[in-house]
Amino acid sequence: MVRFLSWIIGLVLAAAIVAFAVANRTPVVLDLWPLPYTVEVGCYLAVLGAAAAGLIVGFVLGRLGRRGRKAAVPVAAAPLPKASDPPALPQPH
Secondary structure (H helix, E strand, O other): OHHHHHHHHHHHHHHHHHHHHHHOOOEEEEEEOOOOEEEEEEHHHHHHHHHHHHHHHHHHHHHHHHHHHHOOOOOOOOOOOOOOOOOOOOOOO
């Protein structure tokens, strides 16, 4: 059921992206600032390219942040007693 739902959401998202691309075909000039080049692309390509680059950067930074946190989790020294075990009584001296 979850797989079917993810396919439906993916198809709706793909249809929205195609509709956006068809509606925004106006050419846009991108100036590649430090370099002496300019590129003329469709408006949809500039917007979707920037969104894709942001998603990739966010994914990489999220992975790097999670990797550092994983090592900081303390490991339990001894296993916890089971609920069925009787409580340990103090030993007399």
